[in-house]
Amino acid sequence: MRTDAGTGARRPREISYAQAVREALREELRRDSRVFLMGEDVGIYGGTFGVSAGLFEEFGSDRILDTPISEAVLAGAAAGAALTGTRPVVEIPFSDFLTLALDQIGNQAAKMRYMFGGAVRVPLVVRSPAGSGTGAGAQHSQSQEALFCHFPGLKVAVPSTPYDAKGLLKTAVRDDNPVVFLEQKLLYKVSGPVPEEEYLLPFGKADVKRAGSDLTIVTWGRMVGLCLEAAERLAAEGISAEVVDPRTLVPLDSGAIVSSVAKTGRLLIVHEAVRTGGFGGEIAAIVADSAAFPLLKAPIRRVAGFDIPIPYSPVLERNAVPTPERIEAAARDLVGRTATV
Amino acid sequence: MIDPSSAADIATAAEAGTRLGYPESVLEDLYVRMLRIRLFEEEIHYHMSRGRIHGTTHLYVGQEAVAAGAAANLSDRDYITSTHRCHGHAIAKGTDLGSLAAEMFGKRAGVCGGKGGSMHLADPARGNLGGTGIVGGGIPIAVGAALSIRRLRQDRVVVCFFGDGAMNEGAFHESANLASVWGLPVLFLCENNQYGVSTHVSRSTNLEDLSIRASGYGIPGRKVDGMDVLAVYEAVRDAIAYVKTRGPLLLVAQTYRFLGHSKSDANVYRTEEEIAAWRRRDPIPGFRDRLLAEGSFREDRLSDLEEEVRREVDAAFRYAQACEEPGPEDLLGDVYAD
Structure with a gap:
């Protein structure tokens, strides 16, 4: 498409x-x-x-x-x-x-x-x-x-x-x-x-929004766009991020997530929802339980909303949920790099 | 078995000599529906007290006239929604006693495959959209079924059973309001059995007459003696005629549960005298006496009917106990439709 x-x-x-x-x-x-x-x-x-x-x-x-x-x-x-x-x-x-x-x-x-x-x-x-x-x-x-x-x-x-x-x-x-x-x-x-002709997308089928080799970013909803932008900037630094969007959380395409992590050896999970009890924890557990676990080169990382209600002030609100800066910093950290810019 | 001698007070109604004015088939049907519920639940009580049925249960004993009188007006195409106290509704709506008993024993052949249990009896083929363990939880479901009837232009009706306790849930308020605004064919049938668990209705609701709540939604509110099966039958018949053409109606049946809220209830919140007074109005022997007084039902015919229902209930429980338990292969299925 x-x-x-x-x-x-x-x-x-x-x-x-x-x-x-x-x-x-x-x-x-x-x-x-x-x-x-x-x-x-x-x-x-x-x-x-x-x-x-x-x-x-x-x-x-x-x-x-x-x-x-x-x-x-x-x-x-x-x-x-x-x-x-x-x-x-x-x-x-x-x-x-x-x-x-x-x-x-x-x-x-x-x-x-x-x-x-x-x-x-x-x-x-x-x-x-x-x-x-x-x-x-x-x-x-x-x-x-x-x-x-x-x-x-x-x-x-x-x-x-x-x-x-x-x-x-x-x-x-x-x-x-x-x-x-x-x-x-x-x-x-x-x-x-969006094509003019009719199409349907199956539930339980993840979409690899961007292919990459150094780390897997699993993310959904609005965070997908932020992660794709982050991946673009990371690419300029020589970090190749694969962005996997499960599209449906139930049913979840665990296979696509596990295969991607097995390939890249690193997993970053990004979601807007608050961290505690967020679905990112479930994804981390699925990967930890999977054949990809021994292939991990670094601990699994999450970038999520802070454990707070969403505040009103635009300055506070923007920082309550993952920002491109936090996503990129976590990605660099995962691959063992410090910021080059 | 029913002991007619315990219902002396009710006999006075019969002695008044009012002819019942219905074909024998209707009267027999009402009597049998009530008997089925009573005898079935007495068996549940028996088996549960001996630990053969696990979990808990909410018995309907005393309220039979409401389910029987209402359901006698319904066909399989008409819908009901039920409550945690759902055995009577399911039986009155015509579900096979064997599959209901099997469900109580948690068997695979149960009406819900052993996955629902006492509070979740459902039988969509007979229009029973199920019991729910959440007080008031079924009321919005009833409104939705009525919406389908309207959208599909069907000649059906929904009878929504709930108790006096559920009337103070937001779900009731939202449902009565929406059904009224849309003029949907749903009869809100409140069984005021006087108690929400241990709390008497007078301590939960500052109204002598619950039916006046209907005026808050712009719908008619009516009352009926829930211990009189013929009165319920007539009230529901008239209510359905209204509901099908003009929209929802609230009917409050005054009734009483003779047993505790659930199996763990020691009845400390009410007196023996109060229970005894209501028991004197037991709908089953009361109706039996009226049938005898009517003259068209002789003692031997009623005894035969009672024997027949007794055999049916016994057979259902024998069948249920003999059925297979569900297996591990049943555990994970039925969560999602394909």
Whole structure:
């Protein structure tokens, strides 16, 4: 998909992450009449971040449902609807608010299939934007993906590009399990190549966003872009970083992570979420348990959000989560270099 | 077995001589549904007290008229959502007793493959969307099922069972409000059994009449005597007629659980006298007396029915105990659908 302009091949069109999500929704709403979208302000308002703009006009109030501010019943009603023959997509305006729906997501939707001995399918998607960087403070800025990875029965997607967001969301809508789809609010306006023709991306298949040989950086969501920029600067210093984006944390492509680490011998994990209990710890443990462990040339490193709520001040907020400087410093440290600039 | 002599008070209703006014098949159906629940749960109580069933259980004894009277109005196409006290709902909705008993024993042949247990009985083929261990947790699910009915333009209804305790959960408030705003076909059926574990409803809710909460959501609220199966049957029948065309309704059934909240409950928070007073209103012998007074059910016919249900329950428990345990190969499956 990443056609090089220099070769003269036709460049694919570029659209924003928000447009990519909207396209996925539009295509799935057109394809399957059982699919519908509900959430706070998803109708004529177009969604808190404008993601659903235009869908109400095309599909009407029967398919695009504005709701009261009632996250618990939204998630629970999605589960009930999913059990009974429809395929709901729920938008929750900020992923922080998912805690209000956590019983319905984690105790009800996630567990139903197992508790009921496999007798039901629960095809629902809860979409919600995650991440800091908007100055909205501690309750509108979190990255809580690890929380949802801790409920067997849920799938968890954390797309980092418009291309991934579209392909993964279409897969999520067709999946017969509850999917927590964590969009990245700072990426909504970022554009990238997305083909005109339909495509789907499988869950549980990592994407090597950049090949390299000296260290593996495993990262997801908004941090992928930061790590790619860091990798570019590190390359100028002669450090070759491979950037592996799992794209979905549940299911997780452990094989791709382990193979990359076996090749490079070094692992740096970067996530925006707070360090303690973050999913980076799980990835470190998977590698420590794997055949790649004896091939490690250095200890596994994590660069993560500090163990603090996201602060308001832009100076503080920027430094609460991984910065390019911290990522690069950790990478240099891992390969035994000090900064050359 | 039911002892009709213990229900002298109820006989007064029958002595009033009111004809029940229903076909015998309807009356028999109501009686059998209640009996199935009572005898099934007495067996659970027996086996649990002997350590043959592990875990805990929340028995429905005393509340049978609510599940039976409600479910007699429903077909397999209609949905229910249930609670932690879910045996009665599952039985009334028609799930095979053998597979329910097998679930209680944790067997592979159980209705949930031995993975759900006492609080998670579900039978989607019969419209039972399952019990939940979280108080109020099933209420939003009911709203979602009603949303599917609306979106798929089906002629179905959802009966959402929950207790007086669940009425103070946010899930109830959010659900009643959303169902009302969208006019969804869901009957909120509150079984006010007077206690949330040990806390009497008067100490958890500052209302004499829980049904007036409905007005806060712009929906009708009604009450019914939950110890009278025919009253429940009629109230639910009328409520469903309303719900299918006009949207949600709250129906509060006044009832009582004769046994403890769960197996570990020593009943220290209520008096023997209170329990005895409610037991005099036991819905099963009470209804039996009314059937006899009606004249169309003779003693021998009721005895035959009771024997038949007794045999069915005994067979279910024999079957359940003989079933295979699940194996290690069952442990990891059913988390995700393919």
